[in-house]
Amino acid sequence: MSKKKLSKKGKRNRFLALSILVLLFLLLVFNLGRSFSKNDKKERHSMTTESSITSSSSTSTSTSTTKESAIDWRAPSQTKAYPTLQTGDWVLVSTKKQRVYVKRGEQVLYTMYCSTGTNDSPTPLGTYSVEAERGENFYNAASAEGANYWVSFKDHGIYLFHSVPVDQNGQYIESEAKHLGVTANSHGCVRLSVADAKWFYEHALYGMKVVIE
Template sequence: MKKWTILVLSMIGIGIVIGGYHSLVTSHTSSASAQHLSVKKSHPNHVQQKSSMRPMTGDYYLKSSEKKPYVDLKKYQHVNVLVSIAKQRVYIRSNQKVLYTMYSSTGKNDTTPRGQYHIQGERGQHFYNASSDEGANYWVSWKDHGIYLFHSVPVDHTGHYIAAEGQQLGKKAASHGCVRLSVSDAKWFYENIPENTEVTIR
């Protein structure tokens, strides 16, 4: 009788130990899974980054394309400019790293030449072409010494920015071959992009 009592008590004890171990393992596994999910949710690859680009609405063509401050080019080496005709964007870069992105409008009917160029010595604050009844501000030459330019969205003969033209910026090709920028971007470009800076247009 004692042997059976001891045997039953032993089996109960083993069951308690096994049950406790199972409970501990289950609890640990659940905790680890929850921790893994928590880590996964907070992992930087799962965080959606907000765009710093200004919405293309209203008078955006007067302002900077990005909501962040312009970069100090003196802090970077091998600064270059990439113009994307397909995306209607201008990228200010250090080597291959994009420092700042600008909305742009290149030439209608593929009139902006593709290739490798350099910023030329000619630049100015204003021009006006009576034959097209359009001008622009803050221009910088990149081909044919005053023919192909980076410049602001167009102005009329009174010097006022033409809203209908400005609102095409970043959306479609609209110029006669030059690269249009917002007024703020064109001013910064005019004041900061050094002569001989490499320009790639593709």
């Protein structure tokens, strides 16, 4: 075979080898591009999910704050009129729900927001009754708090229904009042809104059953 024919054959082989290398390089670039695209999509999905979680958390916090601020601790708990109490009506205090239910048998006549005792100073659970002691206001120097419209239900002046707390000047302590209906935050008494406490002070029947659970 002549040198000329060998030279042509060698050129074809080199061209073929070069073509294969170029093809392999293009395939490598294509695969790398797809890999980066998948990772980018995963990252975007992760960021979207994280953003969604953050947004959900913010909404939850906002809802919680709204729930707390929506309670008017000066006003009646419900828009309907207070009931006219009769002999046999009774009161159920739920320390879990932070609510006071005025009941006639099993019928709920009226529901009031409340704040009961903390874990360190709990409201005693059990069955009691409205006692004779009641008054328009008091102040306890030891706790630096007082209240208006109090009605005793245990130990004759120790455990009371009363309004949200006041300071030594008779001004309502708003930082304490905001816990009404939301958090157990008293020293053992049952705190009510100003309007609810006034109504209960004026209308609670002596001997009326009080169940705290």
